[in-house]
Amino acid sequence: MRSYILMISLPLFAYLKNRSGMLFKDIIGQEEIKKKLIKTVEENRISHAQLFSGPEGAGCLPLAIAYAQYISCENRSGNDSCGTCHSCLKYSKLIHPDLHFILPVASTPKVKEPLTDKFLEEWRVSFLENPYLNPAEWYKAIGLDNKQGFINVAESYEIIRKLSLKSYESEYKVVIIWLPEKMNKPTANKLLKIIEEPPSKTLFLMITENSTNILPTIYSRVQMIRIPKLEEAEILLTLQQKFDFEEVKMKDAAHLADGNYLKALNVLERAEENKLHFEKFTTLMRLCWTNDIPEILNWVEEIARVGRESQKQFLDYGLRIIRENFFININQGISDVINRMTQYESDFSVNFSKFIDKNNVFGITNEFNQASLHIGANANGKIVFLDMANKLVKLIKK
Ligand SMILES: [Zn+2]
Numbered sequence: 152m153r154s155y156i157l158m159i160s161l162p163l164f165a166y167l168k169n170r171s172g173m174l175f176k177d178i179i180g181q182e183e184i185k186k187k188l189i190k191t192v193e194e195n196r197i198s199h200a201q202l203f204s205g206p207e208g209a210g211c212l213p214l215a216i217a218y219a220q221y222i223s224c225e226n227r228s229g230n231d232s233c234g235t236c237h238s239c240l241k242y243s244k245l246i247h248p249d250l251h252f253i254l255p256v257a258s259t260p261k262v263k264e265p266l267t268d269k270f271l272e273e274w275r276v277s278f279l280e281n282p283y284l285n286p287a288e289w290y291k292a293i294g295l296d297n298k299q300g301f302i303n304v305a306e307s308y309e310i311i312r313k314l315s316l317k318s319y320e321s322e323y324k325v326v327i328i329w330l331p332e333k334m335n336k337p338t339a340n341k342l343l344k345i346i347e348e349p350p351s352k353t354l355f356l357m358i359t360e361n362s363t364n365i366l367p368t369i370y371s372r373v374q375m376i377r378i379p380k381l382e383e384a385e386i387l388l389t390l391q392q393k394f395d396f397e398e399v400k401m402k403d404a405a406h407l408a409d410g411n412y413l414k415a416l417n418v419l420e421r422a423e424e425n426k427l428h429f430e431k432f433t434t435l436m437r438l439c440w441t442n443d444i445p446e447i448l449n450w451v452e453e454i455a456r457v458g459r460e461s462q463k464q465f466l467d468y469g470l471r472i473i474r475e476n477f478f479i480n481i482n483q484g485i486s487d488v489i490n491r492m493t494q495y496e497s498d499f500s501v502n503f504s505k506f507i508d509k510n511n512v513f514g515i516t517n518e519f520n521q522a523s524l525h526i527g528a529n530a531n532g533k534i535v536f537l538d539m540a541n542k543l544v545k546l547i548k549k
Pocket residue numbers: 223224225226227232233234235236237238239
């Protein structure tokens with residue numbers, strides 16, 4: 152699974168400082184969805200079990216929480232929560248007593264019997280720092296390392312217990328289930344009855360990035376809200392409002408993001424690294440084309456000195472550029488739909504794509520993949536890259 156873990160702390164969400172909670176206006180794009188959600192409240196036809204389904208970085212989770220806050224707001228307008236009432240203030244810290252969470256978790260050195268409530272502090276910090284967070288970031292925040300989180304049957308007992316109590320402060324009790332696909336069968340079976348016949352004024356808002364993995368018994372009982380990926384222009388506008396990077400970098404990030412805001416942030420943070428990979432890659436291709444053995448040896452010496460992780464990232468980078476160039480070659484030109492490249496990569500590819508065709512693309516791709524496998528298996532970097540360069544010379548020269 153790819154993960155977009157933020158490496159440096161960017162001032163992502165200024166609104167978190169003004170403590171008004173998750174307002175619709177702070178969510179990127181999705182105007183039609185917002186209108187539809189607001190309409191359900193205005194027309195008093197809020198469905199008691201809803202599934203927000205959309206790709207990573209589209210905003211399903213912040214939308215569901217903004218919706219819950221709007222329903223609970225004591226002074227809402229026709230288009231947003233007030234941000235200042237008693238309820239909104241509690242939502243701004245995710246501490247409203249009628250807002251419950253069920254999240255994927257697992258045992259950690261500190262928590263032996265995992266249950267969402269034992270990770271609520273981490274959840275508040277993680278979500279408030281970045282409402283667009285993905286599962287990998289969440290698992291990292293609670294110290295799961297390479298483990299996955301699950302929703303186990305203890306959560307079902309706990310939520311049934313909580314829902315049997317009366318609402319504290321709001322008309323509605325809201326249960327946010329983030330990633331219902333992480334439920335196993337016993338958990339789902341236990342929850343079914345209460346989802347089918349919930350206590351009055353109880354809402355289940357589920358959020359998924361992978362609706363096909365949800366157990367059918369749950370899936371068939373929810374009203375589906377499909378959240379589309381974001382528009383490139385919406386992502387660009389958000390980046391421009393929040394950050395102070397060079398314009399061309401933000402344009403590249405919005406373009407490469409492919410509708411995923413989280414990915415746009417990641418691209419911005421990795422812009423420097425990307426540029427270095429690009430330089431290494433273009434140098435290698437030029438040297439292989441001219442069959443410049445002494446310089447190829449220098450190039451190999453250089454890459455053999457960087458860490459294995461970096462070597463693997465370089466190889467991944469190379470695979471992406473090769474793939475894009477092959478697409479350009481067979482489509483006879485750079486098409487915006489499939490072209491996911493920065494400006495400088497596109498400029499380079501105008502010529503380079505002529506050299507990547509159906510006769511060599513599989514061979515070249517195979518060399519990069521093999522090198523990646525060998526590096527992953529701790530083979531000697533110098534030998535791996537020298538071998539790869541030798542074969543590329545033959546594959547690229549025609
Ligand atoms: Zn309010």
